[in-house]
Amino acid sequence: MAxxxxxxxxxxSWEVDVSFATNGREGLQAIREGRGEVVFLDLTMPEMDGYxxxxxxxxxxxxxxxxxxxxDIQPEAHTRVMKEGAAAFIKKPINGEKLMEVLRGYGLI
Amino acid sequence: xxxxxxxxxxxxDCLQEIVNVAMGQAGDSLARLLxxxxxxxxxxxxxxxxxxxxxxxxxxxxxxxxxxxxxxRGKDGLRGEALIVFGDxxxxxxxxxxxxxEDMEGAAEHELLLxxxxxxxxxxxxxIADQLGEELFYSAPSILGEGKxxxxxxxxxxxxxxxxxxxxxxxxxxxxxxxxxxxLLMPDSAISLLAxxxxxQLEDL
Numbered sequence: 001m002a003x004x005x006x007x008x009x010x011x012x013s014w015e016v017d018v019s020f021a022t023n024g025r026e027g028l029q030a031i032r033e034g035r036g037e038v039v040f041l042d043l044t045m046p047e048m049d050g051y052x053x054x055x056x057x058x059x060x061x062x063x064x065x066x067x068x069x070x071x072d073i074q075p076e077a078h079t080r081v082m083k084e085g086a087a088a089f090i091k092k093p094i095n096g097e098k099l100m101e102v103l104r105g106y107g108l109i
Numbered sequence: 110x111x112x113x114x115x116x117x118x119x120x121x122d123c124l125q126e127i128v129n130v131a132m133g134q135a136g137d138s139l140a141r142l143l144x145x146x147x148x149x150x151x152x153x154x155x156x157x158x159x160x161x162x163x164x165x166x167x168x169x170x171x172x173x174x175x176x177x178x179x180x181x182r183g184k185d186g187l188r189g190e191a192l193i194v195f196g197d198x199x200x201x202x203x204x205x206x207x208x209x210x211e212d213m214e215g216a217a218e219h220e221l222l223l224x225x226x227x228x229x230x231x232x233x234x235x236x237i238a239d240q241l242g243e244e245l246f247y248s249a250p251s252i253l254g255e256g257k258x259x260x261x262x263x264x265x266x267x268x269x270x271x272x273x274x275x276x277x278x279x280x281x282x283x284x285x286x287x288x289x290x291x292x293l294l295m296p297d298s299a300i301s302l303l304a305x306x307x308x309x310q311l312e313d314l
Contacts, residue, residue: 001126005126071133072137074136
């Protein structure tokens with residue numbers, strides 16, 4: 001559901017390959033395999049949560065651009081992920097306009 | 110006995126994401142109320158029979174609150190009762206966080222349980238309703254049992270429901286444990302209505 005909502009919010013004209021992961025561990029593996037140049041990361045996930053994924057990305061020096069998309073709207077959650085190296089934080093439910101703004105702001109589209 | 114009512118995998122997934130968003134809002138309210146960071150986990154969704162609910166609640170001493178909700182369409186509408194079951198140890202943790210006295214008065218205990226219930230039910234039910242394009246009305250929460258065997262109360266009490274939509278929420282407060290179960294007790298007609306609304310959401314994707 002969350003993945004389908006995100007897919008729908010992404011610009012149709014954006015010519016990229018999209019990989020989906022069902023939990024943090026799978027997501028991290030995809031990033032290690034170079035399938036995550038731009039990563040849309042949830043925080044609340046089974047197996048490994050988003051905070052752990054961010055920590056691993058930093059520890060392993062993985063090159064990727066992380067945009068956190070989460071229902072966790074505590075200001076502290078926002079602060080923590082930015083400290084952990086996320087480039088942006090978008091609240092769920094995803095607002096397509098906001099997502100486009102972030103992607104444009106970083107020159108990704 | 111009626112046919113077993115179940116949500117499909119897609120419907121569960123859809124509801125889980127809707128609840129996830131709603132619980133994020135509730136978590137933020139709880140964090141503000143308690144002044145701590147709340148770690149959210151993925152909510153578990155399921156349909157329970159009254160026997161399942163009694164098993165879930167268990168025979169231990171717990172406290173619970175109830176709060177009715179309805180959409181104003183009468184008996185065919187979206188309606189039910191939200192039940193929150195707290196473990197007694199989590200209650201003590203909450204009391205500490207809010208600097209309640211050790212020898213807390215009964216009235217203050219009630220107030221704490223009702224405050225937390227209002228925050229959780231309000232955010233969760235409103236969040237679900239908003240995302241489904243619905244509006245819900247609530248009664249004030251009341252205490253179902255306090256430090257009692259709620260399972261017994263549930264058996265005696267004439268709660269008008271056939272099945273419960275169970276939404277298990279686990280909030281971890283940093284350096285402390287707090288856990289509660291939120292159960293939405295709904296008649297079959299309301300669960301079917303909800304399932305239909307979830308299908309609409311899925312079609313729109």
